[in-house]
Amino acid sequence: MVKKLPEGLKSHQLCPGCGHGIILRLLDECFEELGIADNKIVALGVGCSCNANGILGGDDFQCAHGRAAAVATGMKLTRPNVCIVSYQGDGDAYVIGLNETLNAAYRNENITVITVNNANFAMTGGQMSWTTLPNQKTTTSVYGRNCDATGAPIHVPEIIANNFDVAYVARASVNDVKHINQAKKMIKEALTAQMNGEGYSLVEFLSGCPTNWHMTPAQANKHIEEAVIPEYPVGVFKERKAQ
Amino acid sequence: MEKKLWKGNEAVVEAAVRGGCNFFAGYPITPSTEALEYLSWRLPEVGGVFVQAENEIASINMVTGASVCGARALTATSGPGGSLKCEGLSYASRNAVPFVLLNVQRWGTGLGTLDSGQTDYFKETKGGGHGDYRNIVFAPASMQELVDMAYEAWDVAEKYRVVVTILSEAYLGQMMESVEMPEFKKPAERDWALDGTGKKGIGAYSRAIRGGDGTKVLGQTYETIKEEMQRWEEYGLEDADYVVVGFGLPGRISMEAVHKLREEGYKVGMIRPKLVWPYPVKAFEKVNPNVKGFISIESSDFGQMVEDVALAAKKTKRNAPVYLYAHGKGVPGVSTVAEFCKSVMNGEEKEVF
Numbered sequence: 022m023v024k025k026l027p028e029g030l031k032s033h034q035l036c037p038g039c040g041h042g043i044i045l046r047l048l049d050e051c052f053e054e055l056g057i058a059d060n061k062i063v064a065l066g067v068g069c070s071c072n073a074n075g076i077l078g079g080d081d082f083q084c085a086h087g088r089a090a091a092v093a094t095g096m097k098l099t100r101p102n103v104c105i106v107s108y109q110g111d112g113d114a115y116v117i118g119l120n121e122t123l124n125a126a127y128r129n130e131n132i133t134v135i136t137v138n139n140a141n142f143a144m145t146g147g148q149m150s151w152t153t154l155p156n157q158k159t160t161t162s163v164y165g166r167n168c169d170a171t172g173a174p175i176h177v178p179e180i181i182a183n184n185f186d187v188a189y190v191a192r193a194s195v196n197d198v199k200h201i202n203q204a205k206k207m208i209k210e211a212l213t214a215q216m217n218g219e220g221y222s223l224v225e226f227l228s229g230c231p232t233n234w235h236m237t238p239a240q241a242n243k244h245i246e247e248a249v250i251p252e253y254p255v256g257v258f259k260e261r262k263a264q
Numbered sequence: 265m266e267k268k269l270w271k272g273n274e275a276v277v278e279a280a281v282r283g284g285c286n287f288f289a290g291y292p293i294t295p296s297t298e299a300l301e302y303l304s305w306r307l308p309e310v311g312g313v314f315v316q317a318e319n320e321i322a323s324i325n326m327v328t329g330a331s332v333c334g335a336r337a338l339t340a341t342s343g344p345g346g347s348l349k350c351e352g353l354s355y356a357s358r359n360a361v362p363f364v365l366l367n368v369q370r371w372g373t374g375l376g377t378l379d380s381g382q383t384d385y386f387k388e389t390k391g392g393g394h395g396d397y398r399n400i401v402f403a404p405a406s407m408q409e410l411v412d413m414a415y416e417a418w419d420v421a422e423k424y425r426v427v428v429t430i431l432s433e434a435y436l437g438q439m440m441e442s443v444e445m446p447e448f449k450k451p452a453e454r455d456w457a458l459d460g461t462g463k464k465g466i467g468a469y470s471r472a473i474r475g476g477d478g479t480k481v482l483g484q485t486y487e488t489i490k491e492e493m494q495r496w497e498e499y500g501l502e503d504a505d506y507v508v509v510g511f512g513l514p515g516r517i518s519m520e521a522v523h524k525l526r527e528e529g530y531k532v533g534m535i536r537p538k539l540v541w542p543y544p545v546k547a548f549e550k551v552n553p554n555v556k557g558f559i560s561i562e563s564s565d566f567g568q569m570v571e572d573v574a575l576a577a578k579k580t581k582r583n584a585p586v587y588l589y590a591h592g593k594g595v596p597g598v599s600t601v602a603e604f605c606k607s608v609m610n611g612e613e614k615e616v617f
Contacts, residue, residue: 058462059462060461061460062333079460079462080458080460080462080465082329082359085325085351088321091329094315094322094329095289095326095327095328095329095330095333096330096332096333096458098313098326098330099287099330100334103459104460120319120321121325124322
């Protein structure tokens, strides 16, 4: 149920079939439905997540590549009553910004980190990311990703949930209606955890990237179901403590 | 007010707190660490926020986040940590985010050493990070200047919406002197800081910089700062045959050397910049038009400030050779400076410009 169409969604720069549009819409819906649309700041990553600049309504700030969790930390400590969300891609949060991401979780900063995992560096034209699937072809793994040489796909939500004392960690997908509905509930859990002062929350979204996967949007959604979710299970890895 | 004995790194951050600093994020590095240690208990005591971050990159980004939300934010570092801050400085400049960086300089390239030095002059005055931007750079030479500059830093940063750097030195941070500590001041509320409502944003000025005419807007700001922030200490410029130029501790030592040379009958003058960006070009207008040479005294290895001395001399049409004494690590003694000046006056030194 969309109550208010975000201005920017009328003219965004996202590719057809990209998950960012759905995720941003879900985020804006959750802000509105939780009554925090005018009490939130979004710290934006660099990459396709930059496109959120101007799509999301309200306060946002464009951070340096990978540093959004650190910027969000400074924001939250300065404005403890404002909902602070970082919005980052997998390259931003899990590769160049892995340090900032893990350290914010390690300290259990009371922020919400939203990551969009499309298994490649999409903005720069589809290079290998730490999330790229084994044997996946990208512009820097032209014969398919060789995990013996590059390391295996990274599972940051699991790393955080299993090692740090945080409030809520989940992985969502937006490849079909069932997953989209589940994803929205996860965002609300994460934002509510923060507003209740429960601590760090992270929701990773699996998103299609038809442009760099060289697929149609429909093929990309099917690929998520058949290949991406088996590597990156959708679900809640850290439930909120009993309320 | 009563003067008390303070250690440099503690005095500077106490003055910062009294000037309204209410957020600090940093990482331990010698010789700036006392600033971090002191604020770890002092800021919570006065209702501020202290974060020991995982590194210098994270800490300057935390400071950025705090500043865009309205905090008077500070980070402190030395040497290699300063290199890591550069990304954050560039982004802050692009977004007109005003915060303060305390650089307690240690000597050297790479890991360098823990000795005092002035080898970060280029990095701080010419930008350091990518892009084209400037920070206002204070160059204290005594504990009292360190305190007064830290106390003023956010007022200046917020007025012009730029980053302010306090360019301290290892010896200045580690030594003790008596200072008059100012009273607490209450900063004005920022009317532009992000508050979550989506109504204020980070301000029209920031949008103007990021907009189509951004370069022009920033350029005008820098020109205004150059006009309004000319600060220096001078001695005997009107009749000087030779003018010594130095900042920070070497500047303070050089001033003593110049007085000594005057007593010995040499017509030597002195300019000690209190800010090294903008550079005090106007000081050079007061120099004897028939001056025979400028002498830059600095604790760099190959000469850094000397280039600005040459440019200021050219700008003010003081067409005289510029000499360099690059001391390297540490701080030169009075006699070392005096001897070098005599050697210049005896024609034994070769000019660099």
